[in-house]
Amino acid sequence: MGLNHSNITILKEIAELLNEETEMIPMLKGALLKFLSGTKFDTGWIFFIDSKGKSKLVAHENLPEALAKNGCQHLSRGGCWCVSRYRNNELMKASNIIECQRIESAMIDSDDDTGGITHHATVPLQSGQERFGILNVASQNTVRFTEEELELLESVAFQMGSAIKRIHLTNEQQEIALVQERNRLARDLHDSVNQLLFSVTLTSRAGIEMSDQPEIKETFKEIQELTQEALTEMRALIWQLRPKGLESGLMEAIKVYAEMLGLKLIVNVSGVIQLPSRIEETLFRIAQEGLNNIRRHAGVKIAELYVTVTQTDILLVIKDEGRGFVIDPKVRIPSVGIQSIKDRAHAIGGTADWVSEIGKGTELLIRLPY
CATH class of the missing domain: 3.30.565.10 (Histidine kinase-like ATPase, C-terminal domain)
Incomplete structure (x- = not known):
């Protein structure tokens, strides 16, 4: 079963958006909104799940009031089948969810409208062997989604996973570049300003020893104290730039x-x-x-x-x-x-x-x- 022309068009538009964005959350929200606007799905939300299995709601669009109220508390708290399957490495592809504890708790605890949302589909977000979380989507009065809809969902999830990986790599490269720049600046400060201050300290110490006049001795002593203070400040600054000892x-x-x-x-x-x-x-x-x-x-x-x-x-x-x-x-x-x-x-x-x-x-x- 292949993707039809309209699905290919929406995937192309999403790919263009994902390639243009450089910030993670705006990218995910934009891609999710474009996906919903171009398909029969009505609402969606994304969890990032860390290596300890802790989930965090990072993006959502078009949520009904019962799910959106109080900072999406029903989506953000409690357990659910999709997250459990993900943690157990059992969620490998787009799947229909028979019952969602988060949606059920929202329906029980809230008088607000659930917008006809009772079930959802889920798909893991990953790139190669790296996994980042899950994408959930739902439609009004829909209990089960078709193979074609799940296939489209998998294609979008693949695109999102690749984009998440790209931004992670970009951030890592920026962090490496920042550390390298810190190290360079720390070396420059150590080799120039630090050495200069040390030289002033030695010179003032020599001035104290060489002079017989109390006023001059006191002046050199004050210079030595001020320079020593500046030297301590400079060493602290160098440490802040390039912390030694964390290893x-x-x-x-x-x-x-x-x-x-x-x-x-x-x-x-x-x-x-x-x-x-x-x-x-x-x-x-x-x-x-x-x-x-x-x-x-x-x-x-x-x-x-x-x-x-x-x-x-x-x-x-x-x-x-x-x-x-x-x-x-x-x-x-x-x-x-x-x-x-x-x-x-x-x-x-x-x-x-x-x-x-x-x-x-x-x-x-x-x-x-x-």
């Missing part, structure tokens, strides 16, 4: 960084730390910024770090008993450091909060999903 473990890298800043760090860990590289680097960058803030503003040389790992979250707490501060609610960005931490946490779906009081220290609380 020895996240906690070891954070400890070494604190030591370099002249801070004594007391570390408490609960749970096994085996994290994806992106989560690990985000935690490291946030810890760096938190420790930088303590060194610059807290007026203390000791800090505590707590890491708790659960099945779904990582909680990072950094505490000091320093000066503390009060955030003015009228000011959107209290400081560049605080905003940087917030941005890093939010970028991967996490949260960042502070508890601080003048004279009673500061507690930074970070929660990241994984």
